[in-house]
Amino acid sequence: MLDVGMGTGLVTRQAVAIAGDAALVAGVDPSPGMVAQANLPPGVQTRIGTAEALPCDSAAYDFLSMGFALRHVSDLAKVFDEYFRVLAPGGRLCVLEITRPSSAVGVAFLKFYMRGVVPLIARVVGKKKESVELMRYYWNTIEACAPSRSTIANAAASPMEMPSRCRSNGLHRPGGQQFERIEAVQRRQAQRVDAADGRHRKHRVLT
Secondary structure, X not given: OEEEOOOOOHHHHHHHHHHOOHHHOEEEEOXXXXXXXXXXXXXXXXXXXXXXXXXXOOOOEEEEEEEOOHHHOOOHXXXXXXXXXXXXXXXXXXXXXXXXXXXXXXXXXHHHHHHHHXXXXXXXXXXXXXXXXXXXXXXXXXXXXXXXXHHHHHHHOOHHHOOOOEEOOEEEOHHHOEOOOEEEEEOHHHHHHHHHOOOOOOOEEOO
16 A cells, blocks of 8 residues: 655554555655654655655555645646556555535635634644644645546546546446546545535545
């Protein structure tokens, strides 16, 4: 399993807990400082690199995850090319991200929550001014993140595994080999925002 944009290893540690063997898990991050701060079980391989140019062999992993870091990449098409390159046939991809709600009401509500409520909680709990700025920056990255529809389109159009069409039951590789399901999971807060506006968003890429 490969965790891209591992940061301090939150998702990576959970992957080890699920896999039961740290040697089966690897993490990649562009920041040596973040990797140095990661408290990982012995045996996890860590590498310095970006999602656009993964320092990994082709078809080397059965599962690839990216937790709340897609908003920081500069080229979605290149990222998904790399993801499909390093995934073995039948491998699974899980991308977790918060994106802007589709409605103006949802955007306003989430913006108030992320730039007002969350920074206040961070200030009280963390007692550091930097925590407030960090939480406000967090919203800025959400606001600038590519829409889910654009992300899904880039995944579907990757020339590494060019699908002939997108069907309701999944994307298909050339030759008819069906991919495993890929789910782009929205964080619970974003789902609640859309539910409050009368819609419950749930985007899935099926492979």
